[in-house]
Every structure is written in structure tokens, then in C-alpha cells.
Amino acid sequence: MHFEKVGEFCNLEMSYICDFSSGYISRNNNLLRELELNRLTQFILSKCVHGTPIFKLGDGGSRILILSGIHGNELPPQIANVRLLNELAGRDLENTLYFIPFASPKSTMHNERTFNEMDLNRSAHIRNSLSNLIVQAVENLEIDFVGDFHSTSYNANPGIESVFSSKAPSPESYLIANHISRAVGCEMISFDIAGASYKGAVEDVCNLKKVPAVTCEVLCPFANVASGSVEKSFAQMESFLAYFGVL
Secondary structure (H helix, E strand, O other): OOOEEOHHHOOOEEEEEEOOOOOOHHHOHHHHOOOOOOHHHHHHHHHHHHOEEEEEEOOOOOEEEEEEOOOOOOHHHHHHHHHHHHHHOOOOOOOEEEEEOOOOHHHHHHOOOOEOOEOOOOOOOOOOOHHHHHHHHHHHOOOOEEEEEEEEOOOOOOOOOEEEEEEEOOOHHHHHHHHHHHHHOOEEEEEEEOOOOOOOOHHHHHHHOOOOEEEEEEEOOOOOOOOOHHHHHHHHHHHHHHHOOOO
16 A cells, blocks of 8 residues: 655645545535535545545554544544544654544445445455455554444444443453543443454454454434534544553
8 A cells, every 4th residue: 555645734644445435525414514624624525536545644653543434324433533633634743643534435425324235344354345445454554553433323233422342362452442431431342252243343353353443432313413422532532542642
């Protein structure tokens, strides 16, 4: 995967996960009205027209991925991810941060949970699925830690603000989740073995590959942005990074 410098935005670099997931994020009015449409945000949205972009800040230390949009209709974490990238762009960082704000731009554009009728959080183990390509990027880039950020509705699973982890084979997943749970006050949901309950979650597939990962959830009706939900997702992202001393 080749990253190119984005001269207009200081230390920002970017590449693509794939080119078959493209979408016009600006057609999702529920999401668009929550974004500050500055030059960097407009740049991020423009790159989604060509596929799933991945952005990079810093060069050194631990390699950390902040991922959102695995389900296109879970809007708060996607908005929070863009805000976080805006906040950290231009800072001197001791670690290497990767951002995928919109895992499936096509799904986000249509405010849909699935990508081409495939649940990307049940298919990360399927070779060359979109979420599997993200896992492949994690391996190829030698990313050390993954935070996958979601939202959940009251009548869905898990239906509460929470952080998922597992204790084996990547025990640091549990430690990261415990830190986030204590920092932001969300429920901790932990499994003894990754992938034991169901297959194909990005978090589980990463943990099975011994890349410690967690999944964070905030409460919000699907395809909408509830008051305070973006801020709560942003706080989860901040606490995830704080575990590594980034913030």
C-alpha cells in the first residue's frame, strides 16, 4: 500500500483500501449537517468518491488504527472520526495514527447497514470482502492496535453504550477495553476467546491475528444522529488513544 503526502494539509498522508466501495458522502444529509465543512473535511469527502480512503498522521512509535463506518447507517462514530482527524492534523505525534472514517462510502451514502447486502462486521474473515481488505491493510501496515467504532440502537444488539473485547489470544484487547470503560463510563463486554460467539467482526479477526482490538458502541437510532452521540463517540476515541499516551 503506497501512501502519498497531502501537501495542503501538513503531515497528512493518504492511500486507498479499495476502489469498489465509492460513494458520495454528501448525499447523506443526516450526516452532512453534523460535519464542519472546512477544507480538510471537504478533502476527506472528495476522496470517498474514489473508494475507501485511509489517512495517516505521524511516523514512529505504535501504529494505531481508528476505524468507523463498518455499518454505513451508524453515523456518530463516522462524524467523530472526521472531527478527530481534523483535531490531530498538524500536531507533532510520537505514534503513527491511521484513520478510516468511512469504511464503506457507498453504504454511508445510502444510509445502509450493509455493503452490497453483506454485513461487513460478519464478513471480515471472508477473503477479499471489504472488511477483510481492511484487515489485510492492518497486517500489511503492521498496525499494532485497532479501535473499531460503532453505534447501536435501543432495540438492537448490544443496545447499550459499551466496549467489546476478548481475553485470548490478544489479552491487551481486554486491558484497552477496561481503560475505555472506566474513562467514559460505558459497559464492558468481554469474551474469553475472540470470535467464539460469532464470526467475522473486524475486532475479532484482528484479535485472532494477535493484533489487539476493541469495538466501541454509543447509543443512537440507526441512520440518525442523536444529541450528544457524536461527543460520546469522540470521547471513546480519545480514551482509546489516551491508553497509548497519544492524548
